[in-house]
């Protein structure tokens with residue numbers, strides 16, 4: 001299927017200055033000079049990944065899904081139309097605003113505005129983070145992931161999986177119903193959670209080094225009202241992260257060490273979405289039942305590292321070798 005990555009996010013808000021302060025000094029993104037009615041931010045070599053726009057209805061978002069080229073975009077548009085989904089071929093001025101070569105727009109069954117695009121523009125100058133971070137893990141894994149709550153999860157799942165080509169990494173049916181879907185090695189680019197109302201819960205951004213997460217959490221101690229959860233480790237994508245409030249109703253999850261998935265592994269059913277540890281406040285915030293509360297000390301997994309952000313210890317430990325053999 002055509003969709004390759006979560007390419008950009010647009011947020012409808014008029015709190016442009018608050019968002020600019022948040023995206024730069026708190027998250028570490030780089031501001032980009034744009035029209036006065038919006039603010040845009042870089043996370044990597046692309047001209048923009050996140051934009052805050054007064055022209056987008058406040059409280060709503062625009063989700064940009066990347067395809068390889070114009071032919072893939074046409075193919076996706078044709079398949080959507082054949083399935084009865086209204087598709088708009090957007091004009092060149094909107095493509096310019098999005099910093100892409102071409103795009104279409106359509107809605108998911110919950111009413112979220114989705115855009116599919118190709119040809120993201122690359123900036124002339126190297127990415128320069130606004131706070132001292134190692135950088136964001138993007139590239140083939142896209143800008144991160146998002147979690148959406150939807151009133152009709154079966155319709156949403158059919159749309160994202162069967163029509164758009166997302167694959168299920170894992171899912172849970174009780175005590176809550178949720179599906180984690182991937183389009184590349186990132187464990188999930190979108191998570192769908194059944195809830196009475198449609199909403200975007202959070203955007204995940206992933207840093208290269210764990211220290212970026214810890215230092216970001218330290219910075220938040222000056223503004224404790226912004227903290228949604230403590231640092232914790234998720235049990236499915238193995239992300240070590242914390243959650244914080246933004247100037248809008250959505251949250252940002254700042255993480256490190258998410259695991260890769262492949263299409264050969266069948267979807268796994270989870271019995272719980274509780275974290276291995278931490279994330280205190282997160283499950284309470286989403287109104288999860290007490291059974292979703294972490295079971296302290298009962299589960300663990302190796303850290304998920306990428307080449308270049310670890311040093312392998314030279315020593316050997318007989319006790320550890322024995323422990324690994326017996327796992």
Ligand SMILES: [Fe+2]
Pocket residue numbers: 145147202204253
């Ligand atoms: Fe997340």
